[in-house]
Amino acid sequence: MKNIPQIINNLKSWEDTLRETKKSILLYGMGDGAEKLLLEFEKRNIKVKGVFASDAFVRGHNFRDMPVMTLKEAQAAFGDFLTVPAFALRGYDCKLFTDFPHELVMPNMPVAGDEVCDKIYIQRHIDDFSYIYENLADEKSRQVMESVLAFNITGDVKKLFLSPDESYSFEPHDLAHVDAGAYDGDTALEFIKTNRTYTKIFAIEPDPKNFAKLRENTAALRDVVCVNKAAWSGNGSASFASSKGRGSTLSQAGEGFTELVTIDSLCSGISVGSIKIDCEGSDGEALCGAVNTICDHRPQIAAAVYHRASDMFAIPRLIRYYYPKYKLFMRKINYIPPWDVFCFANKV
Numbered sequence: 001m002k003n004i005p006q007i008i009n010n011l012k013s014w015e016d017t018l019r020e021t022k023k024s025i026l027l028y029g030m031g032d033g034a035e036k037l038l039l040e041f042e043k044r045n046i047k048v049k050g051v052f053a054s055d056a057f058v059r060g061h062n063f064r065d066m067p068v069m070t071l072k073e074a075q076a077a078f079g080d081f082l083t084v085p086a087f088a089l090r091g092y093d094c095k096l097f098t099d100f101p102h103e104l105v106m107p108n109m110p111v112a113g114d115e116v117c118d119k120i121y122i123q124r125h126i127d128d129f130s131y132i133y134e135n136l137a138d139e140k141s142r143q144v145m146e147s148v149l150a151f152n153i154t155g156d157v158k159k160l161f162l163s164p165d166e167s168y169s170f171e172p173h174d175l176a177h178v179d180a181g182a183y184d185g186d187t188a189l190e191f192i193k194t195n196r197t198y199t200k201i202f203a204i205e206p207d208p209k210n211f212a213k214l215r216e217n218t219a220a221l222r223d224v225v226c227v228n229k230a231a232w233s234g235n236g237s238a239s240f241a242s243s244k245g246r247g248s249t250l251s252q253a254g255e256g257f258t259e260l261v262t263i264d265s266l267c268s269g270i271s272v273g274s275i276k277i278d279c280e281g282s283d284g285e286a287l288c289g290a291v292n293t294i295c296d297h298r299p300q301i302a303a304a305v306y307h308r309a310s311d312m313f314a315i316p317r318l319i320r321y322y323y324p325k326y327k328l329f330m331r332k333i334n335y336i337p338p339w340d341v342f343c344f345a346n347k348v
Contacts, residue, residue: 018046
């Protein structure tokens with residue numbers, strides 16, 4: 001089996017690639033993703049010469065005092081340039097990036113937090129990443145982790161397709177299921193396809209608009225309890241940035257408040273067979289709020305490990321701390337950048 005230093009040491013960082021290129025660096029896309037990239041580039045003294053977008057999004061406007069061009073206009077103005085995408089693609093749409101006609105480098109900006117999981121960060125936490133890698137239960141999991149780390153270092157989108165696009169489903173059980181970060185009910189519906197013998201589903205979703213869709217989409221299902229709160233390490237309330245679809249999150253800059261709930265308090269006295277956590281950067285806090293449930297019932301766990309730079313090692317390590325005999329698996333779907341990467345824990 002390889003080790004993490006062998007995997008990463010000879011990979012060139014995206015920062016070095018951008019610093020050394022003789023080509024003009026252009027942003028592809030606008031919005032929050034582009035803002036994050038530009039802020040990070042300013043810290044690293046990386047210069048962006050322009051911005052372009054798909055034809056449907058070009059309407060003669062500027063972004064950060066740069067005129068937004070079409071691809072053809074960018075090619076006419078800059079010739080052969082280096083592209084930095086500022087948005088995400090999933091599934092078949094990823095071909096737009098993998099088949100792009102210009103050199104493409106994509107730094108993986110964090111969904112939450114300020115730390116970037118780049119080569120320097122990975123080297124600084126090499127023991128943490130190595131511990132998880134060495135404790136993964138199968139080769140597919142190691143391939144997924146290798147793939148994501150290689151992408152985070154290089155920004156090379158083709159690194160993400162070294163392992164198959166495959167999810168990991170829960171084993172059927174006749175206990176309760178917790179869906180923390182239930183969004184519009186899509187993952188609850190997915191769970192029910194293979195787990196029809198459950199006793200109850202607790203679907204936790206803090207965003208009001210998502211919650212309305214969640215209730216509507218699960219109304220015909222039996223024994224689904226929809227909870228309009230945020231899963232956290234303690235009960236209470238917090239500032240919340242809503243109306244961002246899947247990206248709604250707890251935030252100091254949020255315009256409203258949401259109630260907080262622990263999985264332990266929600267499921268007190270109830271046998272839990274599985275827990276899914278996908279809380280847009282609050283995943284570790286939600287996991288901390290499930291410590292008694294995990295220690296008492298040893299449920300199957302699926303936890304997102306892609307929102308924060310530390311998630312890929314901190315969340316699996318916390319799961320193993322709660323129950324050292326958990327077997328750890330890592331799976332992802334085809335997403336650029338690598339979103340929807342999950343650590344799965346099973347006691348068998």
